[in-house]
Amino acid sequence: MRVILCGFGVVGQSLVKLLESRADNLYSAFGLKPRIVGVVDSGGGVADTAGLDSSALVSAKKRGSVSAYAGGRPGMAGAELVEDTEADVLIETTSSNYKDAEPGMSHITAAMRRKMHVVSVNKGPLALAFPSLMELAKYNSVSLRFSGTVGGGTPILDYAKNSLRGERIESFRGILNGTTNYILTNMAGGMSFDAALGDARSRGYVEADESLDLDGLDAAAKLVILANWIMGMKVTMPDIKCTGIRDISESDIKRAASKKSAIKLVAVCDDDLYVAPQDVRVDDPLCVNGTLNGVSVVSEHSGTQTIIGRGAGGTETASSIIRDLIDIRRDMMRQ
Amino acid sequence: MRVILCGFGVVGQSLVKLLESRADNLYSAFGLKPRIVGVVDSGGGVADTAGLDSSALVSAKKRGSVSAYAGGRPGMAGAELVEDTEADVLIETTSSNYKDAEPGMSHITAAMRRKMHVVSVNKGPLALAFPSLMELAKYNSVSLRFSGTVGGGTPILDYAKNSLRGERIESFRGILNGTTNYILTNMAGGMSFDAALGDARSRGYVEADESLDLDGLDAAAKLVILANWIMGMKVTMPDIKCTGIRDISESDIKRAASKKSAIKLVAVCDDDLYVAPQDVRVDDPLCVNGTLNGVSVVSEHSGTQTIIGRGAGGTETASSIIRDLIDIRRDMMRQ
Incomplete structure (x- = not known):
């Protein structure tokens, strides 16, 4: 399986290390043998159909950019790599951007047109264009997977979709942003x-663009992805009513505590779709603290179920990419 | 799909109602059209290859036994039904018994020898003979499924096995018995x-044989099933060190509370396998209250993940049986 990697930050580097350390197991248990044939970051890129060496990629990155790899090309753009490289899968890990979703959007659409499967941990393109990206994937007969976009290593998307097969999910709500949850937890502790x-x-928990966390955009993007994937809705970011946590006062926190509740930034999908601070009872399983994420799903016949895990982390997200690659390989074998 | 039902208590009755109310959806979405060709309870049984009517079964049961159904046979045993009826699947819902697992054990082994797939929500046979039952299933090329045995409607088994594919699970611990959790929660509240x-x-939360709840046997049985299924261990009930909650005093509860913890009956699978009361920190996602169940799984690369849901309930368990039937049908189609 030939793989192109767009973006080589924490997640990309964790991925190549994890693929290397788990190579034997992934091959013996899942027949998965990914060969990285191209990598690009903001400084340029490098491609080699024979495969690139993980350690050399990481050490090139330490010198500033993967383009420092032997034969690398400073200034090479992602679009160029996707257009010029023969590969089976694009892994898109550039940063999420909710204005135009670039450069991820162009990488993904170009890759699908070239009949590559796509694994995206970049939420931007999905948040702004989930329905049309799924159509484009279908039209080109490729898979578009994105397990790492919600819940990091916690397979929330997979759980809701597969473990509850045969069940109608009526609604869900989630604490989807670890940074705001960490802030609110500390405020509940008196800060x-x-x-x-x-x-x-x-x-280092806060995004460079703090608005993504504090104004609820990151949570809203994840809500879009969950609503499309779990509930079959065809919605995008503009459909989400979004209120962040900037206006939460210490007296709000105290008022909630006096009612055995805590204020959490909750993403809700019921008759409505919104992100807003809400009181969550402390004995509600969803009332998780620190950087934890959680989602409670209300199913028609199996009651309410809650899944909780770390929302982020390079290794966790890399691990979710590997799950997606395993699924893509299985899909490829079936065709 | 021709189905035999052994046991017709709350779960069995919920199942036939749910199958009827969801008939259209199950057929259109999953091609699943179960026909109940035999049912037995402690008072006798009834069989009809043309299929039995759900409402008539429930109303016969209201008169004492399904053998009151037109053409029913008072005194008919489960073993007899299994031997004499042509069917594709046995659904075993008689009560769990950890001495000899009968009559469920005989029903299940007879059905597998007759090449029937088996769905068991009866924990006894699995707790006492999981490894050999799996071998028997393999030998006879049939499926043995048991989603309802752990977590009721919460697909804990499925989650751990499938949503984390590609991941090594290092250990897990769970609150697996809702009754003892309810008692301990009330004790924490001052009772x-x-x-x-x-x-x-x-x-009505306590089993007729109270020891199953209070001495931790129910939790131990579920631990056996999880250890076999998730970790690939080959263990049975005698391998579990088991301590119940009878000796928990009010001062133990207070001591735990003073350390921001709560005493819970925890089933643990790490280097050791045991069920025992333990302090769980109240801010640990596993620290669920009331009748809730929860399992925390420690995975190698995706961190610790917790799944929480209602541990029991007729409809929830019936819903898990339907999931198993969907999977069995899919397996049958593949053959």
Whole structure:
């Protein structure tokens, strides 16, 4: 399986390391033997049909860009790599952007037109164009997978779709952004908003564009993906009513605590689709703390079920990409 | 798909109702059209290759036994029904018994020898003989499924096995018995053990044989099933060290609370396999209250993940049987 990698940040680097350390097991248990034939980052790219070496890629990146790899091409763009490289799968890990979803959107659409399967951990293209991307994938007879976009290593998407087969899911709500949950948890512990935000920043939890976390855009993007995938809705970001956590005051936090509740940034899909701060009872399984994420699904016959896990992390997300590759290989074998 | 039903209590009755109310959807979405050709309970049985009517079965049961159905045979045993009826699937719902697992064990082994697939929500046979039952299923080329044995409607078994494919699960621990969790939750709220037990009894939460709940046998049986299924261990009930909740005192509860923890009956699979009361921190996602069940799975690369849901209930368990039937039908089509 020939793989192209767009983006080579924490997730991309974790992925190549994980693929290397788990190579024997992935091949023996799943017949999966990915060969990385091209990688691009913001500084340029490198391609080799014979396969690129993981350690050399990581050490090139340490020198600034994968284009420092022997034979690399500084300034090479992702679109160029996708157009010029023969591959079976594109793994898209560039940063999420909810304005125009670029450059991920162009990478993904170009790859699908070239009959590549796509694994995206970039939420931007899915948030802005989930329905049309799924159509494009279908039209080109390729898979579009995105397990890493929601819940990081926690297979929330997979769980809701597969473990509950035969069941109608009536609604769901989730705590989908670890950063705001961390801030709100600290505020419940007595910190001011500014102190809690400062602490989250100092730990590297906050996105460079803080609005993505604080104004609920990241949670809204995940809500779009879940609503499309689990509920079969055809919605995009503009369909989500979104309120962030900037206006939560210490007195709001205290009022919630006095009612044995905690304020959480909750993404809701019922008759309505929205992200907003809400009181969640502390004995509700969804009331998770710190950077944890959780989703509660209400099913028609199996009651309410909650799945909780770490929402992010390079290795966790890399692990979700490997799950997607296993599924893509299985799909390829069936054709 | 011709189905035999052994046992016709809450789960069996919920199942036939659910199959009827969901008939159109199950057929259109999954090609599943189960025909109930035989049912037996402790009072006798009834069989008809043309199919039995759900409402008439339920109303016969209201008169004491399904053998009151037109053409029913009082005194008919399950073994007889299994031997004399042509069917594709046995659904075993008689009560769990951890001494000799009868009559479920005989029903299941006879059915498999007759090349029937088996869905068991009866934990006894699996707890006492999981490894050999799986071998017998393999030898006879039939499926043995048991989604309803752990977590009721919550697809814990399925989740751990499928949603984490490609991942090594290192350990897990779970709160697997809703009754003891209900009692311990009430004790944490200030009730004495006796008062909490009385309350659980009055709500019908406690098994007729109270030892199954209070001494941890039910939790141990579920631990056996999880350890075999998720971890590939070949273990049975005697391998589980089991301590129940009878000796938990109010001062134990207070000591735990003073450490921001709660005492829970926890089933653990790490280097060791045991069921015992343990302190669980209240901010641990596994620290669920009331009758809820939960399992936390530690995976090699995706971190710790927790799944929480209602542990029991007729409709929930019936719903899990339908999931198993969907899978069996899919397996049958592939052959």
